[in-house]
Amino acid sequence: MRRGGIDRRAFLGVGGAAIICTIGGRTIRVETPEDVAEVDAAVRRLKAPRAVAAARAEGLDAVDELKFGTPEPQPGGQVREYWIEARSLIWDVAPTGRDEFMGHAIPKPRTFRAFAYRQWSPGFAAPLGPPSIPGPTLEAEVGDVLRVHFRNGDEHFGQAVTMHPHGVRYTPDYDGAYMGDYTRVGGFIAPGEEFTYTWEATPDSVGVWAYHDHGPNEDLNTHRGLFGMIVVREKGAPRPDVEAGLWFHQFAPAITKLRRNFQCVNGRVAAGNTPTIRAKVGQHVTFHVFGADDMLHTFHIHGHRWRAPDGTFTDNQLLGPMTSVTASWVEDNPGRWLYHCHVLSHMHAGMNGWYLVDP
Amino acid sequence: MRRGGIDRRAFLGVGGAAIICTIGGRTIRVETPEDVAEVDAAVRRLKAPRAVAAARAEGLDAVDELKFGTPEPQPGGQVREYWIEARSLIWDVAPTGRDEFMGHAIPKPRTFRAFAYRQWSPGFAAPLGPPSIPGPTLEAEVGDVLRVHFRNGDEHFGQAVTMHPHGVRYTPDYDGAYMGDYTRVGGFIAPGEEFTYTWEATPDSVGVWAYHDHGPNEDLNTHRGLFGMIVVREKGAPRPDVEAGLWFHQFAPAITKLRRNFQCVNGRVAAGNTPTIRAKVGQHVTFHVFGADDMLHTFHIHGHRWRAPDGTFTDNQLLGPMTSVTASWVEDNPGRWLYHCHVLSHMHAGMNGWYLVDP
């Protein structure tokens, strides 16, 4: 068990899989903090890729010379503006110091340098709170455009990051993906830089979706906390009375320099630290649950069943990397309920939380 | 390959993942029999959690003070009573000593101390056979209640266990889940104790579901064999002519102290030991296949296809921890057929079996 020491093995944590990063001409198997430091240093040395649309260069294709406009809302739609900053911070995986599911203390140290998105008021006038894991939820209705003013405000990691959205429509300029020499303007936002992404909520965007870093160090920085949720509804569709966004992911020892592999929900470990969701009988309740690491997870909640999109009843559905499950019901079962990943090793390493239902 | 010896690595087995247990204030990475012994000892030292409804104490919420009745059947429904004991036993993973799929012997030793559910006649008058993996199948129709008299009859492991059901409706008292200080009465059944669970088969309970241990050592004890199936049908719905419940899971070396990681179906390894299902042309055949460990599996069967709930045709579907696949068809293809997990390393380590179809 080696609780008294850390060896290379220990860093692999639950799931047994190293993180693999390809950067600066090498593919690196990340198992220890030193491996992480090496990847981070390689990313810092990266230069901004040439702007592909600037000039036809060797290896470029006709599609790389295409020019794109900026979409406007459909008739009746609106512009939904957000100001989002990426910033590192010291993050506590267990602020209460307690694992309420198993009824014991979670020993220190429990903090490390995470990377997270943070919402600001219009014009980056003032932060609307600290950076959060997950980042701020972006909402739109069909026909709207999301206009996301993004700033890489980090002063610690010194590397380019982005916002890449799932589910919404965008041109290559607003893809937010680093792609080597083919990178478009939105795919490499260096420290101190700003960029405005414009994304369309189309009829086939209805649902919930992830956004996350897709810069050159996407692999480590997503694992550090750079992810959040987009919700697209039909025009005029009501919000559920209770709507929770949960992210199942791990903070690996290589990244945290902590001794344990923390299996988290929304950056926290174990009931009492993870989100406690509260509802009352009669309310429309919806859980959106995402996978945000490289592992298989499931979403299970006690005392409740729901109808899956395929028509079957379920209380436990599979989740993978950046896929999600939406579970909805009209509440009818009061009490204290546990939600958790049904990978038992994940559940026991912290991937669980409370759902409290008042009569 | 190290067939001649056992090192720490060897215990990780296929999938490369250790079992993680959180118990007695520590999170333990379980890789060897010594790790297992340490977890078991910590569980034995646990005291029964305070009864949350007894008195308002620090940290308790209003929902923890709620009192619940015991549900009765809906009009026209009935009470389905079962007497179930949890008991350890020496289990042989390969009673025939043969791997018929690959055509060779499976060398001894092949036995270890498993933990399993066992059905008794009414009033615990007499056992209806030995403990089995999976445990007895519980059946109900919509409107019924399942009344399950449960006894922790184990004399070896010395720790509390439970029955936690999926799919059916229950109040917190009948959740059967250990939750530290918030544990309700049904969540900690100590050795020698009995408890009666009452669960409702509601309209959205239709389907097949797992039940399993959810006591303080759920992680190890589920991996030891404490799981079984609940089938809920519409009122009056016929049973298929052939209905098989298969559980894909592993017995890890840390748990068995055996040299190999056995990839099992229903606690047995390899065709000839795993269930041989038999049908004949014209019969309605249904396989319910569950995942009962922490791994990704698939259910594939040769010579047959079925319609998945989403409307597509398939012969191979994904399974995860305590999720299931139901595959149904009218038999039309005689012969000897192999069923297996399509994770090839699982298939080759024993997760396979025979399906024989007579003309």
Added chain:
Amino acid sequence: MRRGGIDRRAFLGVGGAAIICTIGGRTIRVETPEDVAEVDAAVRRLKAPRAVAAARAEGLDAVDELKFGTPEPQPGGQVREYWIEARSLIWDVAPTGRDEFMGHAIPKPRTFRAFAYRQWSPGFAAPLGPPSIPGPTLEAEVGDVLRVHFRNGDEHFGQAVTMHPHGVRYTPDYDGAYMGDYTRVGGFIAPGEEFTYTWEATPDSVGVWAYHDHGPNEDLNTHRGLFGMIVVREKGAPRPDVEAGLWFHQFAPAITKLRRNFQCVNGRVAAGNTPTIRAKVGQHVTFHVFGADDMLHTFHIHGHRWRAPDGTFTDNQLLGPMTSVTASWVEDNPGRWLYHCHVLSHMHAGMNGWYLVDP
């Protein structure tokens, strides 16, 4: 990171899982090229199993004595004949030497001995190109039969291989599966031998399916490249304008003797080597994406969404071993787009490629 050397650990690669082979009376954990050599040697020593239908022998069942005919097409259907050879070859995982996604070179060595299917003209008159990974696509319509003349033409590995199809209907003789003493004629095609498989495209065969080796060394030989796609359409159904078959799988160091674990699409690593799919606005585009190793994958493509069979919109779906996702849309979004597995460690180890859309 140990880039300068190779230890046992390094061979496990991403995912942390060894390949497990059961052969010649032993279950072998394959981690190094020496382990692979031992498995290959054991397979070479295997004798052809007795023909089960020849005589009633001990342990055989009535179903093993059944005799089967060879199916003919339904009225209006046709015979679709293919000539396919299995043959090993030296395979380059990165012919361009570039990782265009991350913008750097992929150092040599990049070649190893793979095993692949190869199409010949009728009567094995002439090869229609080199062996390919995946193998040739087999197409049929409902009511047709696929008649596949198969030759084990390999001169290197010296072991029996087969073709086992998913999705189509076949008798046990045409199952193409090694099953120890119960193996039928099509389940053990020794080097130099030929066998003709006949498979029916039934109404519930509509969809896309894998075929792959299912001989005694299926586990290693499928991981070496012996897999391909079967497409069954409704009678007269049109082909999409663009139809791509992608296989997400890994070439593990134990198998390749190369230093890295290559996460591949169609046997190649990283955009520029993996298939570049090209379409233009207005075209009907379909991607069929399969998992062809033991891991969990997802299919994600930038700039596009599609309707899953369950009716939800998605841009990222789970894949497992020999399961597939079909993603279809009418193209409306020009530019250079990345497709990839959303297991970030797979993506960064090469499981990605380009999709280019002309206006």
